[in-house]
Amino acid sequence: MKTTLKTALQEQFLAEYESSYLYLAMAAYFDQSGFSGLANWMKQQAKEELAHAMKYYDYLISRKETVTFAAIAAPKANWKSVKAVFEDAYKHEQKITASIGKLADVALDQKDHATYAFLQWFVTEQTEEENQVEDILHKLQLAGDNTVGILMLDRELGSRA
Numbered sequence: 001m002k003t004t005l006k007t008a009l010q011e012q013f014l015a016e017y018e019s020s021y022l023y024l025a026m027a028a029y030f031d032q033s034g035f036s037g038l039a040n041w042m043k044q045q046a047k048e049e050l051a052h053a054m055k056y057y058d059y060l061i062s063r064k065e066t067v068t069f070a071a072i073a074a075p076k077a078n079w080k081s082v083k084a085v086f087e088d089a090y091k092h093e094q095k096i097t098a099s100i101g102k103l104a105d106v107a108l109d110q111k112d113h114a115t116y117a118f119l120q121w122f123v124t125e126q127t128e129e130e131n132q133v134e135d136i137l138h139k140l141q142l143a144g145d146n147t148v149g150i151l152m153l154d155r156e157l158g159s160r161a
Protein backbone atom coordinates (compact mmCIF):
# COMPACT_ATOMS: atom_id res chain seq x y z
CA MET A 1 0.00 0.00 0.00
CA LYS A 2 1.30 3.47 -0.82
CA THR A 3 2.33 5.70 2.12
CA THR A 4 -0.29 8.41 1.58
CA LEU A 5 -3.11 5.87 1.65
CA LYS A 6 -1.68 3.99 4.62
CA THR A 7 -1.26 7.26 6.58
CA ALA A 8 -4.80 8.33 5.74
CA LEU A 9 -6.17 4.99 7.01
CA GLN A 10 -4.09 5.27 10.21
CA GLU A 11 -5.41 8.81 10.72
CA GLN A 12 -8.99 7.66 10.21
CA PHE A 13 -8.43 4.93 12.84
CA LEU A 14 -7.55 7.72 15.27
CA ALA A 15 -10.44 9.92 14.09
CA GLU A 16 -12.87 7.14 15.01
CA TYR A 17 -11.46 7.07 18.55
CA GLU A 18 -11.78 10.86 18.67
CA SER A 19 -15.41 10.51 17.62
CA SER A 20 -16.02 7.99 20.38
CA TYR A 21 -14.38 10.27 22.93
CA LEU A 22 -16.47 13.24 21.77
CA TYR A 23 -19.74 11.28 21.99
CA LEU A 24 -18.82 10.01 25.43
CA ALA A 25 -18.22 13.62 26.53
CA MET A 26 -21.67 14.47 25.15
CA ALA A 27 -23.12 11.49 27.08
CA ALA A 28 -21.52 12.73 30.30
CA TYR A 29 -22.93 16.22 29.71
CA PHE A 30 -26.43 14.74 29.31
CA ASP A 31 -26.09 12.38 32.28
CA GLN A 32 -24.97 15.30 34.44
CA SER A 33 -27.90 17.39 33.17
CA GLY A 34 -30.48 14.71 34.02
CA PHE A 35 -31.19 13.54 30.46
CA SER A 36 -30.49 9.82 30.81
CA GLY A 37 -32.16 8.94 27.49
CA LEU A 38 -30.05 11.40 25.48
CA ALA A 39 -27.00 10.12 27.40
CA ASN A 40 -27.92 6.56 26.43
CA TRP A 41 -28.09 7.52 22.75
CA MET A 42 -24.65 9.14 22.95
CA LYS A 43 -23.15 6.16 24.79
CA GLN A 44 -24.42 3.82 22.06
CA GLN A 45 -22.94 6.18 19.49
CA ALA A 46 -19.60 6.16 21.34
CA LYS A 47 -19.63 2.33 21.19
CA GLU A 48 -20.36 2.39 17.45
CA GLU A 49 -17.39 4.65 16.89
CA LEU A 50 -15.13 2.19 18.70
CA ALA A 51 -16.46 -0.54 16.40
CA HIS A 52 -15.59 1.71 13.42
CA ALA A 53 -12.06 2.18 14.78
CA MET A 54 -11.69 -1.61 15.01
CA LYS A 55 -12.67 -1.99 11.35
CA TYR A 56 -9.69 0.22 10.40
CA TYR A 57 -7.48 -1.69 12.85
CA ASP A 58 -8.48 -5.05 11.34
CA TYR A 59 -8.14 -3.75 7.80
CA LEU A 60 -4.63 -2.36 8.35
CA ILE A 61 -3.59 -5.66 9.96
CA SER A 62 -5.13 -7.68 7.12
CA ARG A 63 -3.09 -5.62 4.64
CA LYS A 64 0.09 -6.21 6.70
CA GLU A 65 0.31 -2.51 7.55
CA THR A 66 1.17 -0.91 10.90
CA VAL A 67 -1.50 0.34 13.26
CA THR A 68 -0.26 3.60 14.78
CA PHE A 69 -1.33 5.28 18.01
CA ALA A 70 -1.35 8.92 19.04
CA ALA A 71 -2.72 11.14 21.79
CA ILE A 72 -6.42 11.93 21.59
CA ALA A 73 -7.27 15.57 22.20
CA ALA A 74 -9.72 16.32 25.02
CA PRO A 75 -13.19 16.96 23.60
CA LYS A 76 -15.42 19.88 24.53
CA ALA A 77 -17.24 19.17 27.82
CA ASN A 78 -19.94 21.83 28.04
CA TRP A 79 -22.72 23.04 25.80
CA LYS A 80 -25.33 25.74 26.17
CA SER A 81 -28.31 23.54 25.28
CA VAL A 82 -29.42 20.08 24.17
CA LYS A 83 -29.75 21.44 20.63
CA ALA A 84 -26.19 22.81 20.69
CA VAL A 85 -24.88 19.30 21.46
CA PHE A 86 -26.65 17.78 18.47
CA GLU A 87 -25.60 20.69 16.24
CA ASP A 88 -21.99 19.85 17.13
CA ALA A 89 -22.65 16.13 16.56
CA TYR A 90 -24.07 16.95 13.11
CA LYS A 91 -21.07 19.14 12.20
CA HIS A 92 -18.78 16.39 13.43
CA GLU A 93 -20.45 13.75 11.25
CA GLN A 94 -20.23 16.06 8.21
CA LYS A 95 -16.51 16.42 8.89
CA ILE A 96 -16.11 12.63 9.11
CA THR A 97 -18.10 12.15 5.89
CA ALA A 98 -15.72 14.56 4.15
CA SER A 99 -12.64 12.75 5.44
CA ILE A 100 -13.97 9.35 4.32
CA GLY A 101 -14.72 10.89 0.92
CA LYS A 102 -11.11 12.07 0.70
CA LEU A 103 -9.85 8.64 1.77
CA ALA A 104 -11.91 7.02 -0.99
CA ASP A 105 -10.46 9.56 -3.48
CA VAL A 106 -6.92 8.60 -2.44
CA ALA A 107 -7.75 4.88 -2.77
CA LEU A 108 -9.14 5.45 -6.28
CA ASP A 109 -6.22 7.65 -7.21
CA GLN A 110 -3.80 4.91 -6.23
CA LYS A 111 -5.93 2.24 -7.90
CA ASP A 112 -6.21 0.39 -4.59
CA HIS A 113 -9.52 -1.29 -5.30
CA ALA A 114 -9.51 -3.41 -2.15
CA THR A 115 -9.31 -0.29 0.03
CA TYR A 116 -11.89 1.47 -2.10
CA ALA A 117 -14.26 -1.49 -1.58
CA PHE A 118 -13.51 -1.56 2.17
CA LEU A 119 -14.41 2.14 2.41
CA GLN A 120 -17.81 1.72 0.75
CA TRP A 121 -19.30 0.44 4.03
CA PHE A 122 -18.28 3.72 5.67
CA VAL A 123 -19.65 5.79 2.79
CA THR A 124 -23.10 4.21 3.36
CA GLU A 125 -22.78 4.35 7.15
CA GLN A 126 -22.06 8.11 7.04
CA THR A 127 -25.29 8.82 5.17
CA GLU A 128 -27.15 6.92 7.88
CA GLU A 129 -25.32 8.69 10.71
CA GLU A 130 -25.91 12.16 9.25
CA ASN A 131 -29.60 11.34 8.69
CA GLN A 132 -30.07 10.10 12.27
CA VAL A 133 -28.57 13.25 13.79
CA GLU A 134 -30.47 15.48 11.35
CA ASP A 135 -33.71 13.78 12.38
CA ILE A 136 -33.01 14.41 16.09
CA LEU A 137 -32.11 18.05 15.32
CA HIS A 138 -35.38 18.46 13.45
CA LYS A 139 -37.32 17.17 16.47
CA LEU A 140 -35.40 19.56 18.73
CA GLN A 141 -36.26 22.43 16.41
CA LEU A 142 -39.94 21.49 16.66
CA ALA A 143 -39.71 21.24 20.47
CA GLY A 144 -38.03 24.64 20.78
CA ASP A 145 -37.94 25.66 24.45
CA ASN A 146 -40.72 23.24 25.34
CA THR A 147 -39.32 21.05 28.15
CA VAL A 148 -42.05 18.42 27.68
CA GLY A 149 -41.00 18.01 24.04
CA ILE A 150 -37.34 17.58 25.03
CA LEU A 151 -38.30 15.06 27.75
CA MET A 152 -40.34 13.09 25.19
CA LEU A 153 -37.26 12.93 22.97
CA ASP A 154 -35.19 11.90 26.01
CA ARG A 155 -37.58 9.00 26.56
CA GLU A 156 -37.50 8.02 22.87
CA LEU A 157 -33.70 8.04 22.65
CA GLY A 158 -33.44 6.09 25.89
CA SER A 159 -34.57 3.00 24.01
CA ARG A 160 -31.59 2.90 21.61
CA ALA A 161 -29.78 -0.36 22.22
Ligand code: OFO
Binds near residue numbers: 016019092126
Ligand atom coordinates in the same frame (compact mmCIF):
# COMPACT_ATOMS: atom_id res chain seq x y z
FE1 OFO B 1 -17.52 6.66 12.61
O1 OFO B 1 -19.06 7.44 12.11
FE2 OFO B 1 -19.52 8.84 13.25
O2 OFO B 1 -17.99 9.75 13.30
